[in-house]
Amino acid sequence: MIIDINFIGLIIASIMASAVPLILASCGELITERSGVLNLGVEGMMIIGAISGFALMTVTGSLIIAIFGAMLAGVLISTIFAFLTQTLITNHVATGLALTIFGIGISAMIGKNFVGIPGKEFPVLFEGLKDTIPLLGPILFGHSIVFYFAFALPFITSYFLKKTKIGLIVRAVGDSPGSASNQGINVRLVRYACILYGGAMSGLAGAYLSMIYTPQWIENMTGGRGWIALALVVFSTWNPIKILIGAMIFGGLTIIQFHMQAIGVRIPVQFLTALPYIVTIIVLVVISRDSRKIRLSTPSSLGKSFHKDN
Amino acid sequence: MHKFFIRSFVSSLVLLFTFTVAAIAKDVKAAFVYIGPTGDHGWTYQHDVGRKAVEAAGFKTTYVEGVPESADAERVLRQLANSGHDVIFTTSFGYMNPTNKVAKEFPNVKFEHATGYKREHPNVSTYAARFYEGRTILGTIAGTMTKSNVIGYVASFPIPEVIRGINSFTLAAQKVNPNIKTKIVWAFTWYDPGKEAEAAKALIDQGADVIAQHTDSTAIVQIAEKAGVYAFGQASDMDKFAPKAVLTSVENNWGPYYVDRVKAVANGTWSQKDTWHGIGDGMVVISDLDSQMPADLRSKVKKLQADLASGKVHSFTGPIYDQKGNLMVAEGKTADDGMLAGMMTYVKGVEGDIPK
Numbered sequence: 298m299i300i301d302i303n304f305i306g307l308i309i310a311s312i313m314a315s316a317v318p319l320i321l322a323s324c325g326e327l328i329t330e331r332s333g334v335l336n337l338g339v340e341g342m343m344i345i346g347a348i349s350g351f352a353l354m355t356v357t358g359s360l361i362i363a364i365f366g367a368m369l370a371g372v373l374i375s376t377i378f379a380f381l382t383q384t385l386i387t388n389h390v391a392t393g394l395a396l397t398i399f400g401i402g403i404s405a406m407i408g409k410n411f412v413g414i415p416g417k418e419f420p421v422l423f424e425g426l427k428d429t430i431p432l433l434g435p436i437l438f439g440h441s442i443v444f445y446f447a448f449a450l451p452f453i454t455s456y457f458l459k460k461t462k463i464g465l466i467v468r469a470v471g472d473s474p475g476s477a478s479n480q481g482i483n484v485r486l487v488r489y490a491c492i493l494y495g496g497a498m499s500g501l502a503g504a505y506l507s508m509i510y511t512p513q514w515i516e517n518m519t520g521g522r523g524w525i526a527l528a529l530v531v532f533s534t535w536n537p538i539k540i541l542i543g544a545m546i547f548g549g550l551t552i553i554q555f556h557m558q559a560i561g562v563r564i565p566v567q568f569l570t571a572l573p574y575i576v577t578i579i580v581l582v583v584i585s586r587d588s589r590k591i592r593l594s595t596p597s598s599l600g601k602s603f604h605k606d607n
Numbered sequence: 608m609h610k611f612f613i614r615s616f617v618s619s620l621v622l623l624f625t626f627t628v629a630a631i632a633k634d635v636k637a638a639f640v641y642i643g644p645t646g647d648h649g650w651t652y653q654h655d656v657g658r659k660a661v662e663a664a665g666f667k668t669t670y671v672e673g674v675p676e677s678a679d680a681e682r683v684l685r686q687l688a689n690s691g692h693d694v695i696f697t698t699s700f701g702y703m704n705p706t707n708k709v710a711k712e713f714p715n716v717k718f719e720h721a722t723g724y725k726r727e728h729p730n731v732s733t734y735a736a737r738f739y740e741g742r743t744i745l746g747t748i749a750g751t752m753t754k755s756n757v758i759g760y761v762a763s764f765p766i767p768e769v770i771r772g773i774n775s776f777t778l779a780a781q782k783v784n785p786n787i788k789t790k791i792v793w794a795f796t797w798y799d800p801g802k803e804a805e806a807a808k809a810l811i812d813q814g815a816d817v818i819a820q821h822t823d824s825t826a827i828v829q830i831a832e833k834a835g836v837y838a839f840g841q842a843s844d845m846d847k848f849a850p851k852a853v854l855t856s857v858e859n860n861w862g863p864y865y866v867d868r869v870k871a872v873a874n875g876t877w878s879q880k881d882t883w884h885g886i887g888d889g890m891v892v893i894s895d896l897d898s899q900m901p902a903d904l905r906s907k908v909k910k911l912q913a914d915l916a917s918g919k920v921h922s923f924t925g926p927i928y929d930q931k932g933n934l935m936v937a938e939g940k941t942a943d944d945g946m947l948a949g950m951m952t953y954v955k956g957v958e959g960d961i962p963k
Contacts, residue, residue: 304812311808315801405646412646415825415848511800511826513848516646518824520799551802555809558792558959559759566793566962 306435308552313436314510315548316541317447318343318502318519322526323533323540324450325498330530331458332491333471335600337393338378340523341400342496346371346503348404351514352411360419364443364504371500372493374400379492383485386602397523405516416512441509443501450498451537458537467491471596474603484603499523532581535594539581547577635873637661637865638692639670640683642699647798649823649842650859654698654721656843657861664866666873676701684709688716694872696865697721700766707731717877719868722768724948729879734864737885738768739775739947740915741857742819743922744893744908745839746779748854749817750787751904752837759810759818760791761803761827765962767950769821774954775922776819781956789957790815800826811836828853844894854900855908858892883944887916923947928955 322339329336350367354360378396381387422445423438430437458464469477470487478484506522507514525547533539550573557569585591639658643651651672662668669692674683680702687695688709694717697706703723710718710728718728722735749758758780762769777789790813792806804826807818811830817837820827825848831838832849840846840856864882871877884890893912896905914920923942927935929952936942942950953961 307812311805311812315805318801405644408646412648412652413843415829506801511804511824511829513648513800513825513829514646515648515798515800515824516644518800520796520801522801552805552809555792555794555806556813559790559810559813559815561790561959563960566795570793570795 302432303435306432308556310435310440312545312549312552313448314440314444315552316544317444318505318510318522319526319529319544319547320447320450320541321443321502321505322499322523323529323544324454324537325495325502326527326530327454327533327535327537327540328458328467328498329491329495330599331471331535331596332467332488333474333596333598333601333603334382334488334492335389335393336375336378336396336492336495337390337527338375338396338400339495339499339527340519340521341397342371342374342499343400343503343506343519343523343526344404344517345374345400346500347507347518348408348411348503348514349500350504351416351507351512352407354417354508355411355414358417360417360508363508364501367504367508368497368500371496371498371503373496375492375496375499378496379489382602383488383492386604389600389602401517408514408516411514412516414514416508416514419509419512441505443505443509447505448541451541454537468596471598474598478603478605484605488603499526502526529577529581532578532585534581534585534591535596536585539584542584543577543581546580547573549573550576634667635694635869636667636669636692637869637872638687638695639668640674640680640687640695640697640699640702641670641672642674642676642701643797644672645670647823648825649798651698653842653859654696654861657865658696660862661865661869664869666869674702676705678705680705681709684718685712688713693717694719694869694877700768717868717872724881726879726881732868732880732882734880734882734884736859736861736890737883737922738857738859738891739771739922740885741891741893742772742776743779743915743920744911745819745855745857746776746781747783747908747911748839748900748904749776749819749837750780750782750784752854752900753784753787753817755814755816756784756786756788757814757816758787758789759807759813759815760789761806761810761818761820761822762791762793763797763822764795765793765951767948770953770961771947771950772821773957774950777957778923778927778954787956791957791959793962794822796822798823800824803827804830807831807838808834825849840894846894846897851899854897856894858894860890860892863889885915886912887918929953930955930957 346367349370350363353366354363381392382389419441421439426438427434470484474484529540529543533543554569641651645655658668671683696719698721700722703725706718706720707725707727710731718731720733723733780787794802794806803822807827807830811834818831820841825845828838828845828849831852837854838852840853842859844856846853921941925936925940926938929935
C-alpha cells in the first residue's frame with residue numbers, strides 16, 4: 298500500500314461522505330428529542346425520503362425538486378406521527394416503530410417501478426480546486442451541496458439551541474412542558490414543528506443515499522442507518538457536536554475496516570465488521586462521562602405525552 | 608316444496624358441472640418463495656423475472672417475498688400447498704429443511720428448491736446454476752485488462768458458492784496473467800448499496816483497477832464508473848448503470864428452467880431431478896462484451912464461453928493447489944461436483960483467510 302498524503306485525504310473524504318446521512322438524520326432527531334418527543338421512525342422517514350427523492354428525480358428530471366420533494370415527503374410522513382402523538386396522545390415508542398414499518402412498506406410499494414433505473418449524476422462544487430492543496434484538497438472540495446450543509450448543521454444546531462430564543466423555547470418544552478405551557482408557550486405547536494423538522498432532515502438524509510451517495514433505488518436501501526442515527530443522538534447525550542464526532546468515528550471505522558481487509562490484516566473479519574459499533578459507543582460514552590452535563594442536556598420529558606390540562 | 612326440490616336439483620347440477628369443468632381444465636398454479644424483496648435488483652429480482660416468464664407461458668403464479676429462513680418458511684409453504692398450488696419454488700439455500708419437511712406432508716405438491724442438496728422425498732427437486740463458469744470468464748477479462756495487477760473482489764458471506772466464485776475467478780485471471788493479486792473484502796451483506804460502495808472505494812484507493820463483486824446492488828459498478836476503473840455486473844446486465852466501467856455481466860437466467868418444470872407438472876411428466884446448469888444450458892448468461900476490450904480478447908472470451916458451454920473446458924482443471932500448496936485437483940483432472948459443492952478453501956494466489 299502506498300501511504301501518501303493524498304491517499305489519506307481520499308480516505309478522510311470518503312469517511313466524511315459516509316457520515317453525511319447519519320449527521321443529517323441525527324441532528325434532525327436531536328431537535329425532535331430536545332422538544333421532548335421520541336420519534337423512533339427515523340429509518341422509516343429516511344427510506345421515504347430516499348424513494349421520494351429518487352422518484353421525483355426520475356420523473357421530473359430536476360434535482361432541486363427532488364431534494365426539496367424528499368424533505369417534504371419526510372415532513373408529510375412525520376405529520377402522521379405528530380398528529381398521532383400530539384393530537385391523539387398515542388404512545389411515542391409504539392407510534393414511532395409503526396412509522397418505520399409503514400415507511401419501509403410504502404417505499405417498497407412506490408419503488409416497484411423504479412428498480413433498475415440508473416440515477417443521475419449529482420453536481421459537485423469546487424471540483425477544480427481538488428488538486429490544488431495536498432491532503433486538504435480532496436477533503437474540502439469536490440462535494441455536493443448536501444455534504445457541505447451536513448457538516449455545517451451540527452454547529453448551526455448547537456448555536457440554535459444555545460443562543461437563540463426559539464432554541465430556548467424548544468429546550469423548555471422538552472424539559473418541562475408544564476412550566477412552558479404556563480408561560481404561555483404552545484407546547485403542542487412547538488412539538489409539531491420539531492417533529493416536522495426532524496422529518497425533513499431524515500428525508501434529506503434518505504435522498505442523499507438514493508441520489509448522491511449511491512444513485513439508485515433498491516428496497517430497504519437505508520440498511521439500518523436510521524437506527525444508527527437514533528443511537529448516535531442518545532450516546533452523544535443530545536449534543537450536536539458529539540453527533541458529528543460519533544458519525545465520523547462510525548463512518549471512519551466502517552471504511553477503515555474495509556481497508557484493513559484489503560491490506561490483509563489478520564484480524565477476524567467478523568470482529569472488524571463489529572468494530573464501528575463497538576468503538577463508537579465506547580468513545581461517545583467516554584467523552585460524555587460528566588453526569589451533571591448529561592442531566593442538563595437530557596430532555597427530562599423525553600417520550601412522555603403532554604396533556605395541556607394537567 | 609316441489610319448487611324447492613327442482614331448485615336444489617338444478618343448482619346441484621350446475622355446481623357439479625362447474626366442478627367437473629374446473630377439474631378438466633385444471634390450471635397449474637405455481638408459487639414462488641423469495642428471501643428478499645423483488646425490488647432488490649439482484650437475486651430475488653432475477654427469480655421474479657423467471658416467474659414472469661412462467662406467467663407469460665400461460666400459467667398462474669403467486670409469490671411471497673421476504674420470507675425468513677425459519678419456522679416462518681414452513682408456515683408459508685404449508686399455506687401455499689394448502690391453497691391449491693401444484694408446484695412451489697423455494698429460492699434460497701436456507702429453505703432446504705422447511706421445503707423437505709413440508710414436502711412430506713403434501714406428497715401431491717411438487718417442490719423445487721434452489722441451491723440445496725437435500726431431496727428427502729420423491730416430490731422434491733433441487734436446482735442451481737454454475738455461476739462459477741461465468742466467473743471464469745470474468746477472471747480471464749480481469750487478468751487481461753488490469754494494469755496495476757491488483758484486482759478487487761467484494762464478497763458477501765463465506766459460503767461454498769462465494770468461495771467457489773473467488774477461486775474460479777482467480778484461477779482464470781492467473782492463467783492469463785500470473786502476476787495478478789486478488790484482494791478480497793467481505794462486506795457481510797448481500798445488498799446494502801452504501802456498504803458495498805464503501806468496500807469498493809477502499810479497494811480502488813488501494814490500487815485495484817478492476818472490481819468484481821459477489822453482492823447484489825449496482826453501487827459497486829457506479830463507484831467504479833466514477834473512479835474510472837473496470838467492473839462486472841452481477842445477476843443482471845448492469846451496463847446502463849455504468850456504461851464505461853462495466854465490461855460484461857453474468858446474468859442469472861431462471862426463466863427457461865421454471866417454464867420447463869411448470870410445463871412438466873402440467874403434462875404429468877414431472878419427476879425428481881437434481882439440476883446444475885451452467886452456460887451451456889443458458890442458466891448462466893454472459894451479457895454483451897464491451898467494445899473497450901481489445902478485439903482479440905473478445906474473440907478469446909467468445910471461444911472460452913463456447914468451450915465452457917460444450918464442456919471442453921472446465922473452470923476447475925488441475926493442477927490446482929490450495930493456499931498452503933497442497934494439491935486439490937491433480938493434473939489433467941477436473942473437480943467433481945461434490946468437491947465444488949463443498950468448496951471451503953482458497954486456491955493458491957488468493958490473499959488472506961476465509962472468515963470463520
